[in-house]
Amino acid sequence: MSRRPAPAVGFEEFVVVRGHALLRAAYLLTGDAHAAEDLVQAALERCAGRWDKLGEQPEAYVRRVMYHLNVSWWRRRRSRPESLVEEPPETPAAGHDEATVVALLLQGALRRLTARQRTVLVLRFYEDLSEAQVADAMGCSVGTVKSQTSAALRRLRQLAPELDELRVRQGGVS
Structure with missing residues (x-):
């Protein structure tokens, strides 16, 4: 040993x-x-x-x-049970630089994802783990990681379309 x-x-x-x-x-x-x-x-x-x-x-x-x-x-x-609110959280106040606005929008959108979706996105894109590593860390299959990642990104686009608008405005791929 x-x-x-x-x-x-x-x-x-x-x-x-x-x-x-x-x-x-x-x-x-x-x-x-x-x-x-x-x-x-x-x-x-x-x-x-x-x-x-x-x-x-x-x-x-x-x-x-x-x-x-x-x-x-x-x-x-x-x-x-989840507790829902009638109004979404306020958008960031004017005067913040664009990086702060993006960070606040992203944090708010991440909080509104399911814990499993948030975990997949953090491990894949913040921790930069491969799909296989994420599957191993979460105790699920690679296929589950792929489907959860896809669903989480789709949900993020629904929850925070302004993030996509910022990306396009900054010259990202549309």
Whole structure:
């Protein structure tokens, strides 16, 4: 039985150096700052006790734990009914630069996707994982990842058509 080499950095140093990046990914997965903090904390808690066994790239392991925890959490939340609002959230106030407007619009649209769709998009396009890696992280087939990605992108276009308008205005492909 081969033993993985110990991580190059200690647990505390890892949290200080990579904690913010983990929190950003968790926020994109959950759509909520408090839930993101809980997700990162729970993942780090699970990894802390076996830190010396995680190998050369402990961040990949921590992120995988985050994805699995998030899937478990949204499966439990799925049984609770969604609360709908009469009016959509306000659009960003004038005076923001275009990058901020795009970020706020995208965050709002991501929050309105199902947790599974949001997870697929974050893993594919923010974390830049392949379809096979996403399938492995989510515990589903590659075909499911493809169909969920397609459905999520279609839903994003419905929820935030202004994002597509911005892309076209900036010279993107129409």
